[in-house]
Amino acid sequence: MKKKTFNLAIVGLGNIGSYFYKHLTYNKDQIEKKTNTNINIKYLSARNKSKKRKISIPKSKWIKNYLDVTKKKDVDIIIELIGGSEGPAKKLVFNGIKNRKHIVTANKSLISKYGNELSKLAESNKVNLEFEAAVAGGVPIIRVLKEGLITNKINKIYGILNGTSNYILSKMSESKLNFNEVLLNAKKLGYAESNPKSDLNGEDAKSKIQILSSLAFNCFINKSDINVEGIQSVDQIDIQNAKTLGYKIKHLAIAELKENKLIQSVHTCMIKKNSYIANINGVLNAVIIEGKPIGNYTMQGEGAGPGPTTSALISDICSILRGNIKLPFTIADKNRKKIKTMNFSQQYFSSYIRLDVLDKAGVLSGITKILSKNHISVKRLIQNQFRSKKFASIIIISHQSKNSNITKAISELSNKKFIINKPKFFRIEV
Numbered sequence: 001m002k003k004k005t006f007n008l009a010i011v012g013l014g015n016i017g018s019y020f021y022k023h024l025t026y027n028k029d030q031i032e033k034k035t036n037t038n039i040n041i042k043y044l045s046a047r048n049k050s051k052k053r054k055i056s057i058p059k060s061k062w063i064k065n066y067l068d069v070t071k072k073k074d075v076d077i078i079i080e081l082i083g084g085s086e087g088p089a090k091k092l093v094f095n096g097i098k099n100r101k102h103i104v105t106a107n108k109s110l111i112s113k114y115g116n117e118l119s120k121l122a123e124s125n126k127v128n129l130e131f132e133a134a135v136a137g138g139v140p141i142i143r144v145l146k147e148g149l150i151t152n153k154i155n156k157i158y159g160i161l162n163g164t165s166n167y168i169l170s171k172m173s174e175s176k177l178n179f180n181e182v183l184l185n186a187k188k189l190g191y192a193e194s195n196p197k198s199d200l201n202g203e204d205a206k207s208k209i210q211i212l213s214s215l216a217f218n219c220f221i222n223k224s225d226i227n228v229e230g231i232q233s234v235d236q237i238d239i240q241n242a243k244t245l246g247y248k249i250k251h252l253a254i255a256e257l258k259e260n261k262l263i264q265s266v267h268t269c270m271i272k273k274n275s276y277i278a279n280i281n282g283v284l285n286a287v288i289i290e291g292k293p294i295g296n297y298t299m300q301g302e303g304a305g306p307g308p309t310t311s312a313l314i315s316d317i318c319s320i321l322r323g324n325i326k327l328p329f330t331i332a333d334k335n336r337k338k339i340k341t342m343n344f345s346q347q348y349f350s351s352y353i354r355l356d357v358l359d360k361a362g363v364l365s366g367i368t369k370i371l372s373k374n375h376i377s378v379k380r381l382i383q384n385q386f387r388s389k390k391f392a393s394i395i396i397i398s399h400q401s402k403n404s405n406i407t408k409a410i411s412e413l414s415n416k417k418f419i420i421n422k423p424k425f426f427r428i429e430v
């Protein structure tokens with residue numbers, strides 16, 4: 001059988017792009033053997049030609065204007081490694097598809113924002129749009145959803161989807177250091193970017209769970225009614241309290257179908273300390289799927305960094321090299337559903353509430369009055385004295401209560417004069 005030749009263009013040669021280019025060059029033979037094709041790394045492009053990089057770029061491969069790769073006849077596959085949901089990455093991917101180039105991208109922001117439009121465009125132009133590297137790089141969850149679990153009826157998909165947050169929470173738990181100290185170390189070790197905002201505030205995990213839930217529930221990527229909370233409010237004292245109570249604090253991304261409605265949330269919560277997900281530590285990611293007929297299915301691996309991301313990018317390229325046009329979200333645009341959402345504020349949870357208070361008469365009854373007014377009943381109450389006898393920390397574990405009632409009660413409590421620090425509240429996931 002005659003081998004087909006594919007020409008590749010890589011745009012973006014930063015943290016991921018440089019490592020990926022090196023790996024692809026070293027492993028070219030292996031990829032060609034496994035896919036029975038010939039591959040040519042034809043063009044490379046980035047913003048600044050004279051930037052010092054870990055790789056040397058052959059002059060013949062450099063393209064000054066990155067958008068030119070979308071027009072070149074001798075380009076079959078474009079690998080977009082610029083990042084960001086707007087600007088150059090968006091232009092490159094939209095134009096590439098319009099000019100009938102296959103696309104491989106690691107860009108979760110772009111796919112979560114424009115995945116519906118891009119998927120439709122790829123379908124009508126009969127090209128592949130692959131994005132395994134956009135979600136939990138070292139965990140090939142997208143291919144598993146598209147192929148291994150193809151006809152499973154999934155009702156819940158959740159997990160730890162941000163390695164930086166998980167690293168920080170794990171280190172806080174092991175070391176007794178506070179949030180800012182651990183974040184500083186994480187930056188020094190390269191586990192957190194210099195601007196880790198979207199990792200810490202939950203936005204990164206939000207993009208990932210949007211993509212996963214679309215694949216799991218055969219629906220369009222849903223952008224409304226998503227609850228997004230980060231890890232910034234976690235204090236060392238909450239980590240220690242969780243341990244005493246038999247829990248661990250983790251940052252989860254959850255998508256679930258209830259009464260045929262979609263619930264999506266990203267939040268920090270307490271989980272039983274001997275559960276599987278509570279023991280996913282460091283930069284590891286994990287995804288759990290509940291479906292039929294598979295039952296409970298779990299995958300774990302490193303979520304980010306050049307190695308795991310490159311592994312996912314190569315897998316996407318090989319999928320294209322093997323042939324066939326695959327629909328980006330497995331089913332045709334006309335068969336994807338618009339799904340109704342359920343407002344997260346209407347969900348019920350048991351919760352952990354920590355209130356630092358003035359230790360004086362009437363405080364406890366002031367607290368219970370607000371809780372009972374908001375229909376929150378107390379399952380457990382612990383009072384810890386501060387070193388200075390004037391203050392105390394009250395920890396409340398509530399029975400299952402409506403999310404909106406808990407947030408209302410917390411807001412009312414925050415305004416009370418006897419509260420000395422901002423109240424802390426974490427849901428308890430079962």
Ligand SMILES: NC(=O)c1ccc[n+]([C@@H]2O[C@H](COP(=O)([O-])OP(=O)(O)OC[C@H]3O[C@@H](n4cnc5c(N)ncnc54)[C@H](OP(=O)(O)O)[C@@H]3O)[C@@H](O)[C@H]2O)c1
Nearest residue numbers: 012013014015016046047048081082083088106107304305
């Ligand atoms: N870092 C991770 O661990 C990780 C994990 C999974 C997925 N991803 C995704 O991978 C993608 C790349 O991330 P990264 O960490 O490699 O980013 P990065 O280090 O900031 O690299 C971005 C690259 O894009 C190039 N670029 C920026 N603007 C451009 C423009 N206008 N025209 C042409 N090139 C331009 C830059 O060029 P210069 O080099 O000339 O400045 C740089 O080479 C993102 O979508 C990210 O979300 C990253």
